Amino acid sequence: MAEYWLISAPGQKTCAHTWEALNTLTSRQNNLSTNYKFAIPDLKVGTLDVLVGLSDDLGKLDGYCESVTRKVAQYLAEVLENQRDKLQENLLANGMDLNTYMTRFQWDMAKYPIKQSLKNLAEIISKQVSQIDSDLKVKAQTYNNLKGNLQSLGRKTTGNLMTRSIAEIVKKDDFVLDSEYLTTILVVVPKAGFHDWNHKYEQMADMVVPRSSKLVYEDNEHGLFTVTLFKRVVDEYKHHCRENRFIVRDFVYDEQQISAGKNEITKLEADKKKQFGPLVRWLKVNFSEAFTAWIHVKALRVFVESVLRYGLPVNFQAMLLLPHKKSVKRLREMLNQHYAHLDNTVYTEQDASFDIPGLSFGQSEYYPYVYYKINIDMLETTVRF
Numbered sequence: 001m002a003e004y005w006l007i008s009a010p011g012q013k014t015c016a017h018t019w020e021a022l023n024t025l026t027s028r029q030n031n032l033s034t035n036y037k038f039a040i041p042d043l044k045v046g047t048l049d050v051l052v053g054l055s056d057d058l059g060k061l062d063g064y065c066e067s068v069t070r071k072v073a074q075y076l077a078e079v080l081e082n083q084r085d086k087l088q089e090n091l092l093a094n095g096m097d098l099n100t101y102m103t104r105f106q107w108d109m110a111k112y113p114i115k116q117s118l119k120n121l122a123e124i125i126s127k128q129v130s131q132i133d134s135d136l137k138v139k140a141q142t143y144n145n146l147k148g149n150l151q152s153l154g155r156k157t158t159g160n161l162m163t164r165s166i167a168e169i170v171k172k173d174d175f176v177l178d179s180e181y182l183t184t185i186l187v188v189v190p191k192a193g194f195h196d197w198n199h200k201y202e203q204m205a206d207m208v209v210p211r212s213s214k215l216v217y218e219d220n221e222h223g224l225f226t227v228t229l230f231k232r233v234v235d236e237y238k239h240h241c242r243e244n245r246f247i248v249r250d251f252v253y254d255e256q257q258i259s260a261g262k263n264e265i266t267k268l269e270a271d272k273k274k275q276f277g278p279l280v281r282w283l284k285v286n287f288s289e290a291f292t293a294w295i296h297v298k299a300l301r302v303f304v305e306s307v308l309r310y311g312l313p314v315n316f317q318a319m320l321l322l323p324h325k326k327s328v329k330r331l332r333e334m335l336n337q338h339y340a341h342l343d344n345t346v347y348t349e350q351d352a353s354f355d356i357p358g359l360s361f362g363q364s365e366y367y368p369y370v371y372y373k374i375n376i377d378m379l380e381t382t383v384r385f
Contacts, residue, residue, distance in 0.1 A: 002099055003377070005321040006038060008302050008370040009339055010310040015317040022319055025338055031324065032331040036103045038318040040299050041114050043121075045314065051304050054118055058301045061126055062372075065294035068133045072290055073378035075140055076283040079276070090284050091378055093291045098376045102320060105295060112296055121300060125293045132286045143272075143279055150268040153261075161188045161222040166251055167258045169217045169224065175253045176228050182209065184228045185237070186216075188247040194223060197246060201225070204240035205233040224249075298372055305370045309342075316370075336368060343368040 012018045019037060026032045045051070077087050093101035107114070111128075112121050156165040166186060175184040189197045194215075202208050207230035217224040229237055238248045299318070306316040323331050365371065 002102075002322055004102055004374040005033075005323060006298055006302060006318065006372045006374055007321060007335070008306045008316045008318045009342070010306075011315040011317060015315065018317040019319060022317075022338070026321065026331060026334060030330075030334065032327040032334065033321040033323045035322070036320040038105055038299070038302070038320045039107065040303050040318050041107045041109075042314070043114055043300075043303050044117050045307055045312065046118055048308075050117075050119060051308055054122065055301075055304050055308060058122060058297060058304060061122055062294070062297050062301060065125065065129050065290065065297050068129050068136070069287065069290040069294050070378055072132065072136060072283055072287045075136065076280065076287060077379060079143065079279060079283065087379075090280070091287055091291075092284070093288050093295075095288075098291065098378075101292070102295070102374070102376065103322075105299070105320070107299065108292065108296065118300060118304065122297070125297055129290055129293050132290050135282075136286070139279060139282065143275055146268060146272055146275065150265070150272060153265050153268065160219055161217070161224050161249075162247060165261075166217075166224065166249060167261055170226075170251075170253065171216075172253065172255065174214070174216050174226050177253065181230055181232075182228055183231045183234065184212075184226050184253075185234065186249045186251050187225045187227060187241060188222050188249055189225055190222055190245070191218070191220075193245070196244070197225060200244060201227050204244070205229060205237040207233045208237070295374070298374060301372060302370055309370060339368040341368075 009018050009022065012021060023035045027035050046054075073087075073091055076090060077084055080087060080090075088097075091098060096104070112124060114121075116124070157168055158164060170186070176182045187197070187201075198213065201213050202210055209228040212226070212228035214226050215223050216226055227237075241248050302318050303314075306318070307314060310316050321331070365373075
């Protein structure tokens with residue numbers, strides 16, 4: 001996925017002239033980037049003090065919106081599981097793929113009315129994204145608990161005979177049931193000890209039913225044997241089994257419990273399937289909401305920083321650049337040269353040790369022109385819920 005540069009420069013005679021100069025230099029003459037006009041409407045400017053404070057607030061809101069957007073995208077990838085290859089086709093913004101939305105950006109007048117102050121617009125976006133974040137945590141916890149319970153039950157039906165559930169392995173016919181004196185126990189025997197077991201099992205207590213042992217299941221390491229004996233010698237028999245490194249599995253055959261266990265797995269699987277569709281739809285809708293809100297914050301930042309840098313009346317051109325591969329360094333150099341006249345400070349990437357009060361650019365991100373990077377690869381950075 002693409003990484004865009006969102007920049008602005010003051011109008012040279014007209015904003016159209018600013019755009020034409022930039023596009024000719026970077027695209028037509030040198031083929032360093034593909035460029036698009038980025039339309040920002042006439043927003044309410046407000047006072048200088050408000051702009052300075054808003055500059056810092058928008059920086060924090062930008063990071064928060066991006067974080068929530070990535071959370072939604074990554075959780076959608078997690079929920080899709082073996083359909084993860086369909087993730088990109090589900091990550092849409094206003095029904096468009098992310099690249100199309102970026103290059104055709106239009107301000108959403110209905111959600112973010114431009115008659116509102118810049119501060120109010122930022123608050124509208126903040127509340128909207130905060131609600132998405134809160135709802136995501138609740139929905140993720142509910143679905144993860146369901147999935148965790150299902151996985152926990154699933155693990156009981158796998159693994160080796162020392163730990164796994166044996167309810168799925170044995171049958172009613174394997175046991176002596178409803179006897180006043182006799183009972184059947186289950187013993188796990190290492191494969192190397194099968195001969196030893198068959199030789200010893202009748203001799204480890206006085207009241208063992210002869211030839212009652214039967215191998216009912218085996219895996220790569222162990223076998224599960226039944227043996228029938230009198231109830232009064234069960235404890236003694238278990239003791240002798242331990243001495244011979246045979247493991248007795250405590251198990252009572254109860255058809256109702258076995259059936260209940262199967263029904264629980266079936267119910268959880270049905271619940272997961274029932275929740276999957278609505279959850280995926282919610283994630284798709286709210287990814288679009290979060291992503292578009294984030295890009296509107298970028299637009300607000302460009303507007304505020306452009307006014308702070310270039311002054312009033314508002315006269316700047318916002319432009320979206322898609323750097324070509326292997327041209328990033330050259331493009332940066334060309335932009336710095338082209339806009340060097342906008343700032344008296346001599347810029348060097350190695351020594352960007354200055355700071356400008358009121359402007360929210362990080363020291364290593366300061367350039368003569370307003371600049372923001374937008375990485376729309378939603379799975380590049382891992383975020384925690």
